[in-house]
Amino acid sequence: MIKNICCIGAGYVGGPTMAIIAQKCPGIKVTVVDLNEKRIADWNDPNVDNIPIYEPGLSAIVAEARGRNLFFSTEVDKAIDEAEMIFISVNTPTKTYGVGKGMAADLKYIELCARQIARVAKTDKIVVEKSTLPVRTASAIKSILDHTGNGVKFQILSNPEFLAEGTAVEDLLAPDRVLIGGDSNEDGQKAIQSLVNIYANWVPKEQILTTNVWSSELSKLTANAFLAQRVSSINAMSELCEKTGADVNEVARAIGMDSRIGSKFLKSSVGFGGSCFQKDILNLVYIAKSYGLNEVADYWEQVIIMNDHQKRRFAKNIIKTLYNTVSGKKIAFLGWAFKKDTNDTRESAAIYVADDLLAEQANVVVFDPKVNENQIYYDLNYLESRAEEENKKGLTVSTDPYAACKDAHAIAILTEWDEFKTYDWQKIYNQMQKPAFVFDGRNLLNKKELEQIGFVYQAIGS
């Protein structure tokens, strides 16, 4: 029985996952470590509402387990030394340099972790890959660990995380499945079993799948590619709907009732964002190309091309509708996060739409219920499209949605936050420039209601 777990990386994956394991397994000591001191200090904030990741239900779970068997620390070596099982949940961004730039996953953080484990470990360990990794990463980790020369035995497991942000707690509590990949030899099977036993504390055994390592690694990339492909497919139809007078919501409903297609993940939008979809597909494309499978690579790359087109097309449509000029016009953004119920903004469509509008000298004002000003400027500056002062001049952040919309020529809905539906839209209308436009990138608001008030309302796909 495993009694001591450590998780390297206190991010969107490591933090929530370990909180649930600690809650469901009070007999296991769970220590989450990170190099980022501020992040760890925030996880330890006496007021649990200040933990660094916003997820519905998460703070209550942290409040229950923290200090009992859940700990957050910057002492990486100590936690590695004491643990029998080590989860690696560090980030694997797309490479920004060298071979595979813009496509392959950058594995330097993973390799650093492996080297650190190799250096510190004095007893046998099970190392679990939790971050999404390119196929065959486990063998690289194993090679580093096996050559340490201090006689310690390592087992490497792949245990990809399928939680979606915004619903992380419910996804972790009741996962569709848990996937664990490991070696087929006796030691490998024993390691798999010890991880199965942890999940079996709350997940029915039939839903815990065990496979070889490569299948597990590739399943994660495949799942994300299929999900993203559904979004790009419905978004491709959204453009055709706009031209033909069909309504993408009606089309989605009609096809979703076919049990072979299913109704989920058919919501047309301004484009998918998040840390996974784009990165994982680029990675899949890179892997396919590296095996010379050009048709496979091109097939999946089209999902990204379609998504980029959708973001660009949304911005272009705003400009065109506002009489081909947005120069000096105030455009209010409702939402900056890549989806509702999260403060994560990685790859959010809002960033790219803002960038395009700023290039046309619009005056963008952003309101998001959970994303702070620093993050918004960080995201925009990261694109390096213009000087930071220019971004500050062109875009401002408001903490009040009504103030954000006041005197605006148009409102763009970029995130589907539920609270936007409850706003006093008559009041918002009264305070705007006329004609007052709403560009709904999420099909969130009620067309009839807004048109009755007097808005010119345009939603994606209708």
Ligand code: UDX
């Ligand atoms: C995704 C996978 O769902 C999850 O299994 C994996 O572990 C990580 O990547 P996440 O990125 O957190 O999760 O959120 P998800 O709900 O999948 O949404 C991704 C993006 O697609 C968001 O920008 C969302 O708004 C968009 N989306 C999703 C749509 O535009 N339409 C849909 O129908 C569904």
Ligand code: ADP
């Ligand atoms: P994810 O969404 O995959 O969880 P995040 O970026 O939110 O990604 O979290 C990854 C975390 O891993 C970051 O907080 C980062 O500081 C941490 N990290 C990266 N490399 C190391 C390392 N070698 N040791 C400890 N923590 C690390």
